[in-house]
Amino acid sequence: MIPMSLAQVAAAAGGELSATADPEAVVTGGVEYDSRKAGPGGLFLAIPGARADGHDFAAKAHAQGALATIATRPIDTPAIYVDDAVAALTRLARHVAAASKATIIGVTGSNGKTSTKDLIGQLCARLGPTVATEGNFNNELGHPYTVCRVEPDTEFLVLELAARGVGHITELCEIAPPSIGAVLNVGISHLDGFGDIETTARAKSELPRFLAADGAAVLNADDHRVAAMAAHTKAEVLTFGVEAPADFAATEVDPRDGRHAFTLRTPGGAAEVRLGLWGGHHVHNALAAAAVLWRLGADAESIAAGLSEATRKSERRMDVFTRDDGTTVIDDSYNANPASMGAAVRALGQLPTEGRRIAVLGLMADLEALEASCHRRLGEQAREAGVDEVIAVGEGTEPIVEGATGGNTHHSPDGADGVTATHVPDQAAAIALLRTRLRPGDAVLVKGSRYRTWDVADHLRAKEETDQ
Structure with missing residues (x-):
């Protein structure tokens, strides 16, 4: 401090x-x-x-x-x-932020916040002393706690901004006012707090609305709800995207083995990026980070080098490792919503493997009335991605089986396109099933909201050999 x-x-x-x-x-x-x-x-x-x-x-x-x-x-x-201890910490953090010389960067979105914050933090650290949110410690306690870690020589403060309702992001911004704010996407998540996706968009728009005229709003041109936020900020707007025209774009995208390569195009030139992170969703995360770093004065070559050297920093997020029995595991079990679940099963489909691709999928929480349809669509996405077997874990995940099997009963061992799908009541049952199903050379994805698949991931990790 x-x-x-x-x-x-x-x-x-x-x-x-x-x-x-x-x-x-x-x-x-x-x-x-x-x-x-x-x-x-x-x-x-x-x-x-x-x-x-x-x-x-x-x-x-x-x-x-x-x-x-x-x-x-x-x-x-x-x-x-x-x-009140947390209120006191908040007041102290506000004082620290005001006294600090650090450039403050805020990152929000329905998914990808933690990974993008980690990317920005790693790239900023190449420029000077940096403090960044640990993991996804982004709430009313974690946010001021992170701000209070700032020291006299800190040059960059990278903050992940989360919200479960309208007004939350504004409250966090008032503690440590960002001069650069990145909005990654607007998706279906926390509907227990937001109610619908349009309210979610309004909440996320609080970040660009908060920025001053001398700041910069980094917005996803491929998400129409995020792109529309350009009309509601006084700050300079920098866009990123793959499909829509954008200031920071990825072209010649090559999925390779799941760790994507692309040409990064910026207003100041182009450079080649070879990500070390697993999953196509990291291309958008990398573009958002590139826009932030360019605004801080970095050039295309140094940004590309930083992105290519960046590593995974937070636990249970696209953590790919190989067990001593030859099984490859993707532990993405920290949390889940429809967008991140879809990205994860696509990553499993792209992972090179000599065996089968198995997805162990837990409940996506806080979807309210959309729960059944979102889980059914997830099963369809798993089938479309080329997943061979789906294990749906826990109450509420039965529609995953319906989607994976094309509507066939979950008692059928094989559904549409030869996908095997099974519903199990809990994680213990999923572990027992995996013990009978896993063979050397298989690849397994484990993902669900919060703790709902952590036991499965930990069981598989018990035989971990090497991180990839």
Whole structure:
């Protein structure tokens, strides 16, 4: 964090120092809400939880060197007392962002946010000290936590902006106002919060609407809802795309073995890119990152080099590895929505393999009235991608089988185009089925919303040999 005295922290966070806290002590470390990570010169954020109360670990954090705990009830160690810990962290983050010299970059979209943020973070780090959201820690706690990691020499702050309703992105932007904002796409996701795709689009448009006239809005020309946001921003508009005319385009796209190659075309010239990331959806992610980096002053050659050298940074996202029995696994199990599920089964279809292609697919959550139709369409996409076998896991995934088999009953071992599709009640049953079905040379995709296929992925990882 930017060095501040405890008195300054208390003022910024809207709290009061305890009698045991030294107001002149300077905070030189970060703010941590996990006591195991609390260290010398830092702060500990005590959050009451369902299973544990952070206040019970304040003494441990202090023993490890934390100067004070941001607390909401009396404790025996130095403290900054506040009414609400997360609200206090938010106020502190707003202060840090205002004091920082870093260029702030925001990334949002229905899917691809984390991968694109990781790409931008890696490319920015080639230009100067960079802080980026860890994983998809993009909510009301993760966002200010990330902002507070900024240090005096930080040049770039890359933030993933998530929303489950209208107004959420604006709230995050107000904490750390971005000067560059990228909107990747608008899709069917979190309908429990948004209600419909048009409301989703309105929520995502909050990022370009927030940008100042001297900023830049990076918009997907291939998504008509995103492209329309150009009319609602004061900032310079930079477009990216593969199909529609765009400022940053990919031509001569070659899927190769699933790690795509293409010619990157920018307003300043062209260069060749050979991605190390799996899946065709990363082409759009790379173009968005290219637009951001070009706006920061990088040229086409350096951008292409950075994209070609970029690696996967976040867990359970297109993590491709080979087990010691010769089975190739695509662990994309972190989360799922219709767009990312479709991209994942297409990636499985493109993966070179001597055996069969098997997709283990869990529920896509928060689809409300569209749940059955979206899962049925997923089954159809798996069949169209050339998947040989589909295992649908858990309640609500039965329509995947219907789509994969062309409407045949799930009791039929083979459906349309020779696809085998089976519905199982839970992950334990999926693991048991895989034990009987997997053969050396097969390729397996594991994907579902959040934890719904994590046990399957972890079972397959237990015999992991090498990352690809």
